[in-house]
Amino acid sequence: MFKVYVLYTGGTIGSAGTPLAPVSGPDFQALAGSMPGLADGRVTGQPVSYRMDWFERTLDSSDMGPPDWFAIAGRLLEHYADYDGFVVLHGTDTMGYTASALSFLLPGLSKPVIVTGSQVPLSVTPNDALANLTGAILLAGTQAIPECCVYFDSRLMRGNRAVKVSTNQFAAFASPNLPNLATVGIGVTVNRALVRPAPDPSVSLSVPANLQALRARLAEQARAAEGFSVVLLTLYPGIRPGTVEAMLAGTQPPVAGVVIQAYGAGNGPSGADFLEVLSRADARGIVLMDNTQALTGAVDSGAYATGLARAGTVGAQDMTPAASFAKLVALFSRGLAPEEVKRLMGTDLAGELTVPVDPLLL
Incomplete structure (x- = not known):
């Protein structure tokens, strides 16, 4: 039985x-x-x-x-x-x-x-x-x-x-x-x-x-998770840099990671002021995930001039926003440094993303 x-x-x-x-x-x-x-x-x-x-x-x-x-x-x-x-x-x-x-x-x-x-x-x-x-x-x-x-x-x-x-x-x-x-x-x-x-x-x-x-x-992770937050940032036409800055700076508990729900293959506004807000967050150790609002397909944040890779984002590939969010919480609660979190966010840990095949290996 x-x-x-x-x-x-x-x-x-x-x-x-x-x-x-x-x-x-x-x-x-x-x-x-x-x-x-x-x-x-x-x-x-x-x-x-x-x-x-x-x-x-x-x-x-x-x-x-x-x-x-x-x-x-x-x-x-x-x-x-x-x-x-x-x-x-x-x-x-x-x-x-x-x-x-x-x-x-x-x-x-x-x-x-x-x-x-x-x-x-x-x-x-x-x-x-x-x-x-x-x-x-x-x-x-x-x-x-x-x-x-x-x-x-x-x-x-x-x-x-x-x-x-x-x-x-x-x-x-x-x-x-x-x-x-x-x-x-x-x-x-x-x-x-x-x-x-x-x-x-x-x-x-x-x-x-x-x-x-x-x-x-x-038990240790549960305690650690009380000391930081992860936020979802949905891009929309006309989003203002000041709005994004307000979400990412000066909050309590401090923001450790952001799931950006971007357009298409990971695109967003290309204005200098907008990208500067994201770049400053990246410099402060905030991990920025570049997800897509589309239901299917994967992020390629370097494919277009409006891609967000220039601001230090990590391409989420085909992870869902929910998976990116939960993965950030799980990794930061382990006390990992931002650079290690960045590395692991692009690594398949539990079948959450499809690892790209190197064409040279085909």
Whole structure:
């Protein structure tokens, strides 16, 4: 019998009332246990059992931030040795951020961690909640996928590649720059060529010493993350240098990193005043990520004269803005120097970006 740990954090899947608000953990556990296929802590007809857990305070994901990411990661590590897979129930609004963060906060992951939720609460009929919950538990228990993923509408996506694309369709998430890892229908189809390999024993969390070391480090990272901030800067026609300066200078806690949501292949205003604001931030040690507002494709910030590479930005390649944001938080919380953070932001750590192929090697 495979064992799955399910952590309910809140979100639409467990919401009720008008306006909707997340119910308590015990109430959601009772509701889930009354659903077809999930009675008695088992998935009917499958060799999978599950245990429901929760935080004392349930949240809409719009209220969640980095401290919650560390809390979720810590709770998963607390139970890591006792289960074959993990499911995190979460609101959809910031699900991509949390799934991305977990992929960076849990290096050495050797078991599935699947983040899911729903567009319609489990208490309402019809809903997408039951299928998402059941499918996520089934995948977490039976599939050897050592990654943090998002499962929605029968599709399993790499978590740091997932983007919310709809507010009113059951297919709420997509993975624009990477095919799905698996689909669930009559059976389960896994794209094994895309699934990341099991970690080396030197870092694998299946090794007790590694697990214990990461638990201690995460506690330190959570404290360190309180001392800095990461901001999102969306470019728009007519953006003023003074507006950007106000976001990056003199804030408390100080800004350590910026995810710039630029145009197209990483373009932005080419005025000297605008670029000077970014260059001064770079000189102060603020890491500037050059992401694109486009849903698909990659950044090439040196391709056009309006590219932002001249200001010291790091091209995000095909990372999502959420992945860039979460990765900056994870790296700076480790106490790394800006130059090392810059290097690692351009390095594939958890499948979050596609490493360009050197044409000379083809």
